[in-house]
Amino acid sequence: xxxxxxxxxxxxxxxxxxxxxxxxxxxxxxxxxxxxxxxxxxxxxxxxxxxxxxxxxxxxxxxxxxxxxxxxxxxxxxxxxxxxxxxxxxxxxxxxxxxxxxxxxxxxxxxxxxxxxxxxxxxxxxxxxxxxxxxxxxxxxxxxxxxxxxxxxxxxxxxxxxxxxxxxxxxxxxxxxxxxxxxxxxxxxxxxxxxxxxxxxxxx
Numbered sequence: 022x023x024x025x026x027x028x029x030x031x032x033x034x035x036x037x038x039x040x041x042x043x044x045x046x047x048x049x050x051x052x053x054x055x056x057x058x059x060x061x062x063x064x065x066x067x068x069x070x071x072x073x074x075x076x077x078x079x080x081x082x083x084x085x086x087x088x089x090x091x092x093x094x095x096x097x098x099x100x101x102x103x104x105x106x107x108x109x110x111x112x113x114x115x116x117x118x119x120x121x122x123x124x125x126x127x128x129x130x131x132x133x134x135x136x137x138x139x140x141x142x143x144x145x146x147x148x149x150x151x152x153x154x155x156x157x158x159x160x161x162x163x164x165x166x167x168x169x170x171x172x173x174x175x176x177x178x179x180x181x182x183x184x185x186x187x188x189x190x191x192x193x194x195x196x197x198x199x200x201x202x203x204x205x206x207x208x209x210x211x212x213x214x215x216x217x218x219x220x221x222x223x224x225x
Contacts, residue, residue, distance in 0.1 A: 023166050025173050028076035028088070033069050035078070035085035037061035043156040046193040050127075059131040063138075064154050065090055067106045072098075075181075077174055079157065079166050086161045089170045091153030093183045095146040102138070110135045141189070142211045142221065149187035149209075149223035151178065171204055187223045198222075 040061035044050030050060060058066075068090035069076055079087035092098040116136045117129040125133070141152065153174060157167055178186070188206060190197050198220060202208075206222040214221055 022081065023086075023161060023164070023169075024080045025077055025166075025170055026080060028069055028073050028078055028090075032078050032085050032088075033066065036065040036069055036088050036090075039086070039088060039156050039158055040065045042158055046191045047197055053127040054131070055126070055128050059128060062110055063131065063134065065156070067102055068092065068154070071101060071105060075153075075174070075177065077170060077177070079161055079170055081161065083160070087155070087157035087166060087170060089153060089155040089174045091151060091174065091178070091186070093178070093181065094150045095141050095152050095187075096150070098152075099138070099140055107135060107138065141187070142213055145187050145209060145211060145221045145223065149185040149225075151183045151186040153186060153188060155188075167200060168204065185223060185225045187221060189219045189221055192218055192220050 037058050037060075040063075041051050041054065041057050042049050044060040044064075045053065051057065054060070065088060072090070072092050075092060076088065076090045078085045078089075114132045114135055117125055117133055119133075140146075155167060155170060155174075157170075161167075187209070188201055190201060192198075198208075201222050204224070206224045209221045209223050211221050
């Protein structure tokens with residue numbers, strides 16, 4: 022039995038753990054990172070801390086094993102992160118030396134992104150202002166939990182008047198691309214992202 026429920030303050034460690042365990046194109050990235058929190062600092066914790074009303078988790082008998090987080094309007098959200106989230110992390114994680122970029126570890130690449138976060142392409146944010154992230158541990162995958170979580174999040178978003186939504190999907194994660202397509206997302210033609218790592222997908 023998998024329960025989908027609102028985020029609670031005690032769930033944050035689970036969000037960090039899930040972010041790492043799904044951080045390699047949907048697979049376990051724990052062998053790549055010395056700091057296990059770097060993925061969560063980017064993809065889950067800011068939502069849990071700054072936008073908890075749009076965070077849901079999936080919990081089974083073993084504990085929290087999935088989350089879906091998001092925000093209503095991407096451009097103001099990015100500005101808010103710049104004011105309230107990135108500064109503290111930048112103090113905690115000094116920027117790596119760009120002159121030695123070729124030698125950077127996975128940790129250093131993520132730390133660089135804390136100092137230089139890439140904004141969502143303007144055309145995507147304009148047409149599909151809301152966005153979300155969803156990650157499930159393997160034990161919940163392929164069981165319909167993801168579709169249930171999205172339906173619950175969509176109902177939550179609708180109650181707040183949230184409109185079109187986008188997701189950014191790792192091009193190497195074919196399973197995730199197929200999942201979002203089945204939920205009505207379409208691949209967006211974003212010239213500056215062609216051939217890049219991220220596929221941008223939107224749902225009106």
